[in-house]
Amino acid sequence: MYKIFKIVLLIILSGSIFFSCTPSEKYLRSKSMNIPAGAAYVKVLVKVENDSFKIRSDSGLRVIDKKNSRIVHESKSAGLNFYPEKISSIYLIESDKNILYVNNTGYRGKIELHNILGKIYIVNILSIEEYLYSVVPSEMPASWNIEALKAQAVAARTYSYYHIIKNSSKNVYDVDSTTNFQVYKGIASETPSSIEAVTKTSGTIMTYNYEPIIAYFHSTSGGKTSDDKDVWSGADLPYLESVECRYSENSPHYTWTTELTMDEIAKALSAKYKRVDSIRKISFKKDNDRVISVEIVHNNGTINLTGNQYRLLFPPQKLKSTYFTAKKIDKKLVINGRGWGHGVGMCQWGAKGRSEKGIKYDEILKYYYKNIKFQKISNNSLAQKKGSIHLVN
Numbered sequence: 213m214y215k216i217f218k219i220v221l222l223i224i225l226s227g228s229i230f231f232s233c234t235p236s237e238k239y240l241r242s243k244s245m246n247i248p249a250g251a252a253y254v255k256v257l258v259k260v261e262n263d264s265f266k267i268r269s270d271s272g273l274r275v276i277d278k279k280n281s282r283i284v285h286e287s288k289s290a291g292l293n294f295y296p297e298k299i300s301s302i303y304l305i306e307s308d309k310n311i312l313y314v315n316n317t318g319y320r321g322k323i324e325l326h327n328i329l330g331k332i333y334i335v336n337i338l339s340i341e342e343y344l345y346s347v348v349p350s351e352m353p354a355s356w357n358i359e360a361l362k363a364q365a366v367a368a369r370t371y372s373y374y375h376i377i378k379n380s381s382k383n384v385y386d387v388d389s390t391t392n393f394q395v396y397k398g399i400a401s402e403t404p405s406s407i408e409a410v411t412k413t414s415g416t417i418m419t420y421n422y423e424p425i426i427a428y429f430h431s432t433s434g435g436k437t438s439d440d441k442d443v444w445s446g447a448d449l450p451y452l453e454s455v456e457c458r459y460s461e462n463s464p465h466y467t468w469t470t471e472l473t474m475d476e477i478a479k480a481l482s483a484k485y486k487r488v489d490s491i492r493k494i495s496f497k498k499d500n501d502r503v504i505s506v507e508i509v510h511n512n513g514t515i516n517l518t519g520n521q522y523r524l525l526f527p528p529q530k531l532k533s534t535y536f537t538a539k540k541i542d543k544k545l546v547i548n549g550r551g552w553g554h555g556v557g558m559c560q561w562g563a564k565g566r567s568e569k570g571i572k573y574d575e576i577l578k579y580y581y582k583n584i585k586f587q588k589i590s591n592n593s594l595a596q597k598k599g600s601i602h603l604v605n
Contacts, residue, residue: 272290274306346400371393
């Protein structure tokens with residue numbers, strides 16, 4: 213009792229909370245989430261902090277120590293400062309009105325904090341549908357045709373379920389808030405059109421063999437999408453085949469030109485590989501017009517990369533895709549390219565063009581993802597076994 217009282221007193225006096233290095237092992241799908249039973253939740257890593265930060269709410273805060281499920285702090289309106297070096301447990305922070313601000317960014321749902329090797333992992337836990345309110349306009353302009361937005365909502369929802377099941381509640385988070393997964397900006401990016409797109413497709417996902425597909429999407433195909441096996445080594449999913457995509461031609465990234473000097477390439481390689489010296493030769497191997505492998509010979513050896521690994525060496529605005537041709541002129545490569553992104557799955561600009569031609573969201577998705585089925589998450593949406601989900605036709 214003395215220890216608990218001491219923690220509460222420290223919170224009141226200093227506004228600080230103490231965390232442990234033990235990751236959460238539960239998936240937090242409980243009645244305490246204030247979301248209907250059977251709803252599905254996603255754990256989104258929104259930030260990793262080395263320094264102090266503040267969490268506040270206009271309707272008060274409640275802090276729960278997950279080690280013993282005790283409420284260690286509760287206030288009607290206040291903010292708390294968190295200091296990584298003083299953390300001694302895992303804490304769940306919630307607000308009666310379901311909006312929490314981490315510094316100045318607002319999030320629905322709840323916040324869970326983990327200290328992992330001295331860094332605080334700030335994880336937003338919320339329903340998938342509310343998560344998508346922000347993801348859809350963060351990934352696609354909210355002003356686009358509603359059918360394109362609905363296609364984006366279904367693709368993003370499917371992608372979320374894929375990763376939730378894959379992680380199977382063992383990790384601190386399912387996805388992060390960056391382009392590593394899907395861009396998520398909290399409540400600030402929500403719009404009426406994005407909420408409409410999510411609501412009108414509520415619970416709908418794409419499946420193949422009764423499992424959610426990994427619904428990759430990208431900005432611009434440049435005329436045709438890529439087969440996943442030509443981008444990621446060892447991949448070859450039957451629903452991610454290359455298709456023609458003429459409706460993306462209005463994208464500003466449909467065609468582009470850039471230059472890379474040998475020094476730029478050597479510098480980019482040096483950030484990942486040791487002892488990179490002056491480049492002597494670069495060879496590109498292509499399939500279906502996309503670069504699938506790159507061999508770079510330098511004075512200290514040879515580096516072999518996939519086309520996508522090579523693309524990711526550079527800022528995305530510099531080398532936008534693997535759909536390019538390159539010509540060496542003096543000490544630089546002049547590159548003529550098409551499209552933006554990895555090129556796999558739904559082309560967002562293609563979805564826009566199709567929607568403007570009157571094509572509905574389900575037909576858009578069936579074009580980009582082959583032989584998929586649309587199914588809805590049932591009321592008992594979470595897994596009974598093998599991390600699967602219950603589906604209804």
